[in-house]
Amino acid sequence: MTRSARPAILLVDDEPHSLASMRMALEDDFDILTADSADQAMTLLREEWVQVIFCDQRMPGRTGVQFLTEVRESWPEIVRIIVTGYTDPGDMAEAINAAGIYQFLTKPWHPDQLLMAARNAADLFAMTREHERLSLEMKHLGTTAETKLEKRRRDLRERQGFDAILRSPQSRMNAVVEMARQYASFDISVLLSGEAGTGKQELARAMHHASLRAEKPFLALNCAGLPDELLELELFGARRGAVPGLATNRIGLLQKADRGTLYLGGVESLSAKMQMALMRVLREGAFLPLGGHEAIRSNLRLICGLTGDLRALMAEGRLRTDLGYAISAGEITVPPLRGRRGDVAILATACLFDAASLHGKQVRGFDDVALGFLENYDWPGNLRELENEVTRMLIFAQDPLLGADLISRHILQADPGEDGADRALDPILTREGTLKDRVELVEMRILRETLTRHRWNKSRAAAELGLSRVGLRAKIERYGIDDPSGANATEEED
Structure with missing residues (x-):
C-alpha cells in the first residue's frame, strides 16, 4: 500500500468514457485510481490508501449501493459518493441506510460540480480522521490525567501516612x-x-x-x-x-x-x-x-x-x-524521643533539610560528633525541641556541614534526665524481647543512674552496687555508657 501527499480518489464505472471524463476533471488536484467493476475496485482498496470513492450506481454484477455497502463494512472512514442518472427517493433512502452515502451526484454532472464534491469529500475525510485522533488523544490524556491524579493522591497518602x-x-x-x-x-x-x-x-x-x-x-x-x-x-x-x-x-x-x-x-x-x-x-x-x-x-x-x-x-x-x-x-x-535513641539522627537530618529548604540555605548535614551529642540528649521537649534546636543550628551555621560547636550549651553539658516513661520500669517489663535483653536494659539504667548520682566517681558507684572497680569498668564498656559532661571519671575513694 502506498500513500501520497495528495488525497487519493477511486473512480468506479463500467463505462470507459465516464472514467476518462472524471479523471480529467479531478487529476489536477487528486491522485486518481480507476476500476471498471466492483471486484477490481475491491482489489485496489486492499492495496491502496483511498479517501474518497465515486461509484456509478448501475453496473454489471453489483450495483453501486451494494458495492459501497461492502466498502462501508471494511473501510468505514472512506467517503462514499454515488453517481447516478436516477434519483428515485426509495433508492436514495436505501443507499443512505445501507451504504452510508455522503452525496448523490446526478448525471450529467458539470466538471466544477464534480471537483467541488471531491474537495468537500476529501475535507470531510481529513476532518473525520483529525476528530478520531483528537478523541484518542483526549481519551489518552484523560487516562493519563486520572493516572497522574491517582499517583498524586498515592504520593500524598504516603507522605502523610505511615x-x-x-x-x-x-x-x-x-x-x-x-x-x-x-x-x-x-x-x-x-x-x-x-x-x-x-x-x-x-x-x-x-x-x-x-x-x-x-x-x-x-x-x-x-x-x-x-x-x-x-x-x-x-x-x-x-x-x-x-x-x-x-x-x-x-x-x-x-x-x-x-x-x-x-x-x-x-x-x-x-x-x-x-x-x-x-x-x-x-x-x-x-x-x-x-x-x-x-x-x-x-x-x-x-x-x-x-x-x-x-x-x-x-x-x-x-x-x-x-x-x-x-x-x-x-x-x-x-x-518520647529520649526512648528512640536510634531515631534522633534520622529525625534531626530530616528537620535540617526541611528547614534549609524553607529558609533557602544550602547544607550537607551534620558531622558525626554533632549527631552523637544529639543522639545522647534526652529531649524533654521531644520533636518540637529537636526541630527548634536544628533550626537554630542552621541559622548560625557558616559551613554546609554542621558541627557540634553549633549545639546549645545546655545540650552539650546535660546529664541524662531521670524523668519520663523510658526511665520507668513499666515499658521495659511490657515490651517485647528476650529476658536477657530486658534485664540488660534495667542493669544499664541502674548503672547510669548510680554513676550520675555519684558524679561519675567509679569507686563510690562500685561500692554502692557491690562491684569491683574492674567489674564496673567492664560493664560501662559493655553498655557504652559515657559521661555526658565529657569530664574524666575518677576512681578515688572518699
Missing part, C-alpha cells in the same frame, strides 16, 4: 506503627497517649490516610488551654447571631469531619461540661450547633491524644470514666 513517620529499622516506633496500622483499618475510636510533642497528631493523620476514610477530611484540634466558649464554637459551630460578632453561620469541626477523621489532642484538659458534651456526641452521633434548634448528624471517626495515664486520670476523677472508655477502644502509647 511512611512519613521517620524511624530506624530498630526503632521502638516500629511496634507503635504496626499497632496503629492494625487499628487504622477498623473504624473504632483510638487513644494515643504520650508526652507533648511526641508526634501523636502525625500518627493520627497516618492512621486516617491508611483507613477507608482516607478520601475524606482529616481535621485536628488541640484542646489544651482553650476555654469552653471557644471549644464549643470550634467543635459545634454556631448559627448566625448566636455569638456576638458572628454575622454568618459557623460550621464546626464535627460537621466538617463528617465521614472523615477528627483528632482531638489534650483531652485530659477538657472541663466536665465539655467532657459531657463530647460523650453525648459519641453516644448519639449528633450535636447541636450554638444557637441551633435542630441536631446535625455526623459520621466521623474520633482519635484522641492524651498527655498522662488514662486510668490514673479516671481514678483521680479528672476524666469521666464513660468518656475514657469510649475514646479508648484502641490504645497506643507513643514513646
